[in-house]
Structures are given as structure tokens and as C-alpha cells.
Amino acid sequence: MDGSSPATQVIGILGGMGPAATADFYTKLVALTPGRRDQEHLKTVIWSDPTVPDRTEALLGRGPDPTPWLLNGCRVLREAGATLIAIPCNTAHAFVPRISDRAGLPIVHMIGEVAQHLTRRGPSLRTAGLLATTGTVRAGLYQECLARVGIDVLLPDRTSQANEVMTGILAVKAGKRSDAVGEPLARAAHRLTDRGAQVIIGGCTEIPLGLPPQAIPVPLIDPAVVLARALVRRSGAR
Template identity: 35%
Template sequence: MDNKRLGVIGGMGPKATSVFMDQVIEHTVADRDQDHIDMVVLNHATLPDRTTVILENAGERFLKAVERDLRLLEQAGADHIAIPCNTSHYFYDEMQAMTSIPIIHMVEETIKEIGRRFGSVRKVGVLATNGTLRSGVYRKVCDKYGLELQEPEESVQREIMNIIYNDIKRGRMISSEGLERIILDLVEQDGCDCVIIACTELSCIRLGEQAAEFSVDAMDVLVRKSIELSGKHYG
């Protein structure tokens, strides 16, 4: 396969984008600089908050801002585009209609990965922002593949949002203990076969072995797909 140039629309948030880039570099099988992937990264941190525009029914604000990024990636010769932000995929169809460059569908690829990794699955949990949950983007794809989606109860969702917005987005170092407890409760108490880490901020937290065993991280899935589409091997 020919080498392909990866375009990245980042900044949602900036820390998650840096984690994505680090993982692409770490997991690309390479012996020298020239074996790595050419990336054009737009760390557009001032993009409107995705949760806010979804909840306020103001998606045009986000789409108007991201359209310029898509044009820049076209001019830079990107062959495909990764957007390391789950919530933004609520606007996937609109964004794809703005460009001829294929955009990796992070959500759909994650659901496909669940099938490959766990085989026959009935029920999956999801940890995400309020915007991602309200958008129904994961529920829509789960329905397509015949999976039941379990969202956290309200008090747990508040805890997740606190981790995302009051800890990670503010650059605070936190323990993985709280997130691991939420994952294992979804498995043990709610009967989920696995849990999707559906927020790239949560991907910044390194999980212990037990919680990781039952988790599928959408960021990891996006990293693997980005590497493979760029003509490289994941390792």
C-alpha cells in the first residue's frame, strides 16, 4: 500500500489531540523517521464546544468553523481525515459532505471493533459527554448492529462530566480509580458485556488491567484505523 498523508482536526480538546498523535507515533511500526506517517494536524482549540452546540441546537456554529479546517486539509494534500473527538461525529454526515477526503467514522469503527474483539455481544455501556449521549450518535450505530446501549444513571453521568470538564480539560492529574469503578459497575451491576470509552478526554486516563479488559477505547480504534489507512502497520 502506498504511503498516505493523514489529516487531523484536533483541539477537541488539545490534550486529547496530543495523546492521539503520541499513540499514532508509538504504534506505527517503524525503524527510522521516514517509516512514520506524514500528518497535517490542525489543533483548532477555539472550535465551539460540541456538547454546547448540540444541546443548544446551534450546530451551524461548529460546522461553519470546521469547514475551513477541511479546506485547509484539502490544500495540504491529506488523503484521509481523523477527528479525535467522539461528540463531533454527531455532525459526521455534514462534515463528509463538505469534502471529498474520506473522514474516518470513529463511532462506527468502534462498534465494529467490539464485534471483532468480543464476538457475540448483547449489551454495551458508554462513557461520554452529555452532548454525545444527547446526540444519540452511539445509540444510532448500536441499533444498526443490533446492540443494546446502556447509558450511566444521572448521578454517575454527573461524575463523568466532572472528570472531563473539571479535571482533564483543566489539566489536573487524577487517579484512574473513579473511572475504573464506573466501568466495572456497568459490567457487574448493569450486565454490560463491555464499555465504550467514548470521550477522548477519558482516553487520557490509563486504566488498570481489570477495567481495560472490559473496555473498548474509541481513541485506540481511531489510532489503529489511521495507521492502517496511511499504509503502515500497527504494532
């Protein structure tokens, strides 16, 4: 933004899933906005409702449907003046088809943005490894979006998914930041790169909080960064 053409979008962040990931996402959005002073940054409203029922439990048929909570959040953001909605939670994207018609605002689709981002890395990228919640994996969100751009998704086996990926994600949600978090995630990532993954998608917003990029031998894609860049582009603050 050059100061003469202020951004007209008001970013609505449907957050709280989890709250640490929401804070991290807003931090990244601010850092990636090229403002030199406060007044060049983006107007943003954040609804952070950590009481939204667990998305993975719902997708596995073991818990309540979070759709009403998500629709309530969209209403709050709309009434607060947001002009578009970003959801910094991968698993919640499984519910986007249920809310998009009723949200009243465009939803910038994080996983669709990741697919577009990966195509920009060039045609030699054919295989991406996915670290995500069991809910995201079962819902097939990345598999579907990446298939459309010709990229295969490699998944952890059942044991690694349960004992390494979910253990790491839940440890981040519980506020742990030690090696106890990063090591199981790094082991799961290495199993995927050994099988040919050319990038690792940190497909749960908690994963980049627990897994340092230097712990794996290929690029770590952070969907939160990809989404933040997409918002900056769309808002005209570039």
C-alpha cells in the same frame, strides 16, 4: 510498511477538541505505526483549533454551532495535502453529517470503526457500557452505530452522567491527572458493569487519559486506539 511500498496517504487530523486528546491521539498513532525509522512513519498534518465552540453545549442548544470551524479545519487539511481526515473527538462526530459532503476528503468515522472493532471480539459481546459527554450520549452516536451491529449500549443514569462522567471529563480538560479524575469515572464504569456491560467504551477522548484500564473489571475500549489502527491499515503502513 516494508520500505519498498511507502504509504501514499497523508493523514489529516482535525484536532483541538481538546488539545490534550489530540496530542494523545497523535502519540498513539505514532506508537501503533510499525516503522523502524522515521522515514517509515506516516505523513501527517494536524490542525488543532481549540477555539472550536464546545460540541456538547451546541448539541444541548446552549452554544454556537461548531460546523463553520470544522469546515475551516477540513479546508486547511485539504490545502495542506491531506488525503483523509480523522477527528479524534467523539462528540464532534455528531456534526460529521453536516460536514462530510463539504469536507472534500473522506472522513474515517471513529464511532463506525469502534462498532466494527467490537464485532471482531465475537458474537458473545452483546452489551457495551458507554462513558461519554452528555452531548455524545444525547446525539445517540454510539447507540445508532452499535445497534447496526447488534450490540446494546448501557448508559449512566442522569446523576452519574452529570456528577461522575462530566466531572471527570472536565477535570482532564483542565489538566488534572490525579485520583480526583479517575475515581468518579471508575465509579460510573462500575455502575455499568454491575448492570451487565461486557466492555466499557471510553467514548470521549479525554476518558482514557483519566481512567486507567486496571480500574475496571472489563476491557476498556479506547476509540482513539481503534481509529489510529484504522488509519494505519488504510494508509498501507502495516
